[in-house]
Amino acid sequence: METPETNTPPAAPPSLTEWSLPGMGLLKGLAVTGANMVQSFYRKDRMTTIQYPEQRAPISPNFRNFPFLVYDGDDAMAGLRCTACSICEKECPPQCIYIVLDRDENGKSLKRPKVFDIDVSVCMNCGICAEVCPFDSIYMDGEYELATQDRFGDLVFNKQRLARSTDYHAKLRPVQAAAVAASRKAAEDKKLAAAAAKEAKAKAAAEAKAKADQEQPAP
C-alpha cells in the first residue's frame, strides 16, 4: 500500500534566486565574476596564457598556411614534382600564382616550371591549389613566422624558396604524406608492371615470330 502523504518532503526554504530584492541580479552576476577570478588562480584549464616565443602552442597537423612545392630525391630543382600544368594557377581564387613552362630550344615542353612564383602577400591560405593538383606536388605549409624587412621582394616566393623535400612533408603531415607516398608507389608499380607486361608480350611475340621463321622451310 502506497502512502504518498508520508513521502512529501518538508517545505524547502525560499531559494536565493526567488528573491526579488532590487540589486540581487547584480550581486548574482558579481558572484559569478568573483568565482571566475578565484578559479583563474588554480584551475589548469583557466591558465591559458602561453609565454611565446619561449613556449609554442602545438599546431594541429591540418593547420594550413602558405603553399610549398615537393621534390623527390636530393636535388631540389631537378626533383620537383611540378609539371607546370597551370591548373593551380587557374583555380587560385586571388590569382597569386605565376607559372612559366620550361621549354627546350625546339620549343618542346620539358614538363617542368621555368618560373613558379607565389605572392604570399596576396595568398589567402585557402588550400585550393593543394586540392586541385593532380601531380601531388603542391601542399600547404605550417610555417607561420614569416616577417621580413622587404615588403615586395621577400614576399614573392620563387621556386627555390618554395621547394621542400618529401621528408619535410612527411614530418609536417604524416598521415597525408603516407597516403600520398602509398598512392604514388602504387601508380609507379602499376606503371612498371604495365611496362614489364608490355615487354614480356613483345618478347613473346618476337619469340613466336622467330619460331615461325624457323619452322618455315627455307625456300
Next chain:
Amino acid sequence: MISDPAMPYPPSANPSPVLDDDQLLHVSLGPQHPSTHGVFRMNVVLDGETVVSLKPVFGYLHRNHEKIAEGITYLSSMPFTDRLDYICPLTNNWAYARAVETLAGIEVPERAEYIRVITGELTRLINHSAFAGFFMGDMGAWGSALMYAFRERELILDLFEELTGARMMSNFMRFGGCRSDLPEGWAARAKTLIDGFPAFLDELEKLLTGNEILLARTQDIGALPKETLINGGITGPMLRAAGVPYDLRKSRPYGIYDRFKFRVPIGEKGDCYDRFMMRFLEMRESISILQQAFEQLPEGEYINPKAKLRSFKPPVGEAYAAIECPKGELGFHLISDGTFNPFRYRIRPPSFINLTLLEDMCLGLDLADVVLILGSVDIVLGEVDR
C-alpha cells in the same frame, strides 16, 4: 564637413515636424565608432537626446565580391564566402555549396550532411555566445561577458582548426560534401565540449539575465509590429523574437534537419530583451541538435565521389538555395550559362536586410538606445557590404 553626394550634409529636408533645422543636432555616428561593429555610419538627427531621423550609410567595406565571383570558377568563390560573415564562415560555405548543388543536381552523402549539421550548429553556438558579449559591450559592459564568451569560442575554434585547417577562414564545404572527413577522435572531443556547454550557458545567464541594469536598458526598446518585420523581409532571431515562428530548418527543411527533434523558440514583444534571450534559447536547442547528430552520425563517404573538383561546369540554369544561418536566411542565387564561371552570382545576406528597418526601430528613442538596437540586430559588416 563631410561631403557625400548620396547623403548631403546637412540634409536639405528638415526631418522634424516641430523644430526648425537650427534647433536640431546632426551627429555622424561612425564609420570609425566602437559601437558600430565595423565600418558603418549612421547620420543621426537629434532633438535634444531624441532621435528624429537616422540614415544608415554603408559600403565602406565593399569588396566587389559578387562581381569577382563572376570572373572566377565556382570552386574559387568558396574561400571568398568565408569572408562574408567572418564570425560564422562554415554556414556561409554551406549555403553556397547548397546553391551549387541545387544548380548542378549533385547528391550529398549522408555522413557529409551530418558533418555539415555539426559544424553549422557549432557555428551557431559561436555566433550567439559572441553576440551576448558584444551586446554587453554596446551597453557599456565591455569586457567580462565578451571574454567569457570568447573563452568558449576559442575551444570551438580549436576544433575547427583541427578539422578545417584554419580557425576562421575554413573553406571546408565542397560541392557534394565536405573537404575532409572528421579527424580521429574529433567527434569524441567535440561531444565532450558540447556536454559541458550548458554549464557555460548557465553561468553566462546567471551573470547577465537577472541584471537589473540590463533589464532596464533592453526591455521595451526597439520593438516593431510583426507585420512591419515580415514586410521588411527580416529573418532570423530578430523575426522570431517578435513571435513569428519562421525558421528555415522547420518551415522549409533542408539537408537532414527533419531527422532532429528541436523546438523553435519565439518571443513575445520583439524588443531588445527578447532578441537577447532568443539567442540563449536557440543555443540550448542547438546543443540538443548536436547531441542527436553525434548519436546518429553514420559511417560512409564524406564527399560524393562523382562530384568534380577540377574544371567543374554545371548545366545551364538558375538556382536559389538558402539556409538558416545564425543571423537569418542566407541565400545564394546563381545563374549558369554553362561555362566554368557563373553568369550571375547574388547573395541574400541576412545582416544587410535585417539592417534596413534600423530607422523605424530607433525613431523617438535616445541616442544611447540606437547603439543598443544596432547591437541587437547582430550585424557583421563583411556581410552587409560584401
